[in-house]
Amino acid sequence: MLELNISELKLNSPLILASGILGVSYSTMKRLVDAGLGAITTKSIGPKPRKGYRNPSIIEINPGTFLNSVGLGNPGIDNFMTEIKEIKKSKFPLIVSVFGNSIESYIMVALKAEQAGANAIEINISCPHAEVSSIGIDKDLTFSIVKSMKEELKVPLFVKLNPNVTNLGEIALAAQNGGADAVVAINTLAAMKVDINTKRPILSHGSGGLSGEAIHPIAVKKVYDLYKLLKIPIIGCGGASNWQDVIEFILVGASAVQIGTVLYKGLDFITDINNGLKKFLTDNDYSSISELKGLAHEFETQEVPDFD
């Protein structure tokens, strides 16, 4: 009932772990799949080890809403290949998120990940508080990196979109034209928190990316708009915190949904979401979650306001 295919990946649940959350060790990733996730996206992996920004780097600022600036801390692809190989002993779909400092280094990291057993590559061109954001705000750079990577990779390529742009549609189209197999919408929104007692920005980097409950309605709107434009699948991402949020993403056009921040509530929450999804489908006489895809688009919305 919850099974679906996205690109070549077969998922037992529409829930995918979002990049940046818990995707460090093979053992935690396995635990997340055992808890009911359909696929895992790893933390973004780059060409070499990188410690990232100092703490505070992840804080909650309102209930269920977090601000982070990890700064792409990661062990580097060479160290991470041992984790990938360990993960591949379990048979779940693994999406490795990659970044680089040039098109060549993106390709190098992605090829190593593919060689180690990644089932798909997600490219991070959108981290709002790191230097790679420059690609994700430019449609030509997005097109060329996607096209170059597609020429080298055998596995599907997903592009995670940066919402901190004026025209998300044109970047998403550039990714599609470059040959992307899916887009992930959206990455975190650039945000900031200042402590009023010390008068300081709290995050060591000053600002960071907002995730969790507060950004869900924004992500829903982005997916809704992209669904009208794109032919390739959209993976919804942004603040999904319960099964209702997941249904909402699918109704506006998402083929699958990434979750991340909500896991601060614990891994048991994944079971609750899957059970909620199944019950909703049963209660409403649907046999597959994919039947809900895009249904919100069947309704006309008012384009021009009423006058007098």
Next chain:
Amino acid sequence: MTKNTIETVKIKRIIDECDGVKTFVFERNEKSTPKPGQFVMVWVPGVDEIPMSLSSYKENGEWSITIKNIGECTNSIHKLKVGDYIGVRGPLGNFFHIPQETIKNIILIGGGIGMAPLRFLASELIRLGHKFKIIEGVKVGNELLFEKEFLEYPQEEIEFHFCTDDGSYGQKGFATDLFNFLIEKIQVKDLKNSIVFTCGPEIMMYKILQICLEKKIEMYASLERIMRCGCGLCGLCVVDPLGLLVCKDGPVFNSYRLAEIEDFNKYKRDFSGKKNSI
């Protein structure tokens, strides 16, 4: 305000405990009651934010952390004065379960600054009327923590044993030696009616685990790892191969779990997520 939100609070009191160790007392607006073994993320504005076990909580709302000056962030904390702000998030993680009254032998084993959470546990055990033993091991005599406080407890109810690696104060030896010595005096049938709580260097806790597994003594240890979030998101504090998170599934683990954690006393991850030998 939630438990993962940074609350800036003024330092109310600073207590010099011993060479290089200070206790910082503060009050919170955020009303919650921490339990022994839980920790807070402590933000030193402009410097860093690090996990720190609570060393006390009083019903008047005073919390404390006891910090050894070992690195850049702890050095900065040591330079703070009464009235300066620190940020705190928490209480985070699980806690030491207070044993039932039928447990005969409760033994707290601390190594160095690992005494901090055990001191909080000791005060809670006293409040609940338990009798127990404390073993404290330190490298040299001037590092002995909470000695005066522990000796003020009624000694017929709370036995305080301590040792130094170099014999500069008290008995020479390791906490594990004292522990072995103490359990030899406990009858075999009472061993399974014993419980050990420990915190300190991982090598020490590892040795205590081996003894407890052999003698079938229930045991709990508090682990420390690098963390960013403190609430189950960053994944840096994972222990393999179980995939458990020290911040959320821990920091306190029982002996059965510890025996399955292959990283225990072997590996820690750094901020990049790379595994390094301890």
